[in-house]
Amino acid sequence: MGIFATAGSKFYLGTTASVDFTTYASALAAFAADSYTEVTPMETIGDFGDSSTDVKFLGIGDSRAQHLKGSKDAGVQTLTAGFDATDDGQIAMKAAYLSPQDFNAKIVFNDAPVARSAIVTVTIAAPGVFTWTAHGLAVGDAVQFTTTGALPTGITASTTYYVKTVASADTFTVAALPECHL
16 A cells, blocks of 8 residues: 655546546546646645554463554545635535535645656657666556657657556556556
8 A cells, every 4th residue: 555645645536426436547547637726725635545453362272462454444535625716616515515426536636756767769660669778667657748749640749648557677558548456
């Protein structure tokens, strides 16, 4: 589990009240296309990640208790905002609360990794294989491309793509949407 610093993070509420969940890709595309309003001022956005219960076991013949990892609990996401009746985000939150439908929401963390840049080459194939010596990327990592010339068909400059496969320490392929790991 990653650690996320919440200081400096931002919470946004979307305008879409319904999403097409027929496929993961359609849901992700609808989420990305939604318009979002920042809710301010936020005091806390809660904790992220699972915590495990402590299971204490003391056998009849043991002289020492064992502590084992028990069931996981995803917790409850609690958002705390300072009241501001004129904040567009809080006005949207009140309208969403009164609505019978669900709305998109997103949190943007302040600790995004520092952007790196490198010269890469790509094969003109389907899929294109990108070569970047010792890239250090993993499946799901976000990447963007720029060029002084032309990019291969299907790749648009300054558009976010996601690493789809890592064939070696020096090569990878990309996709327009991240892989779903449910």
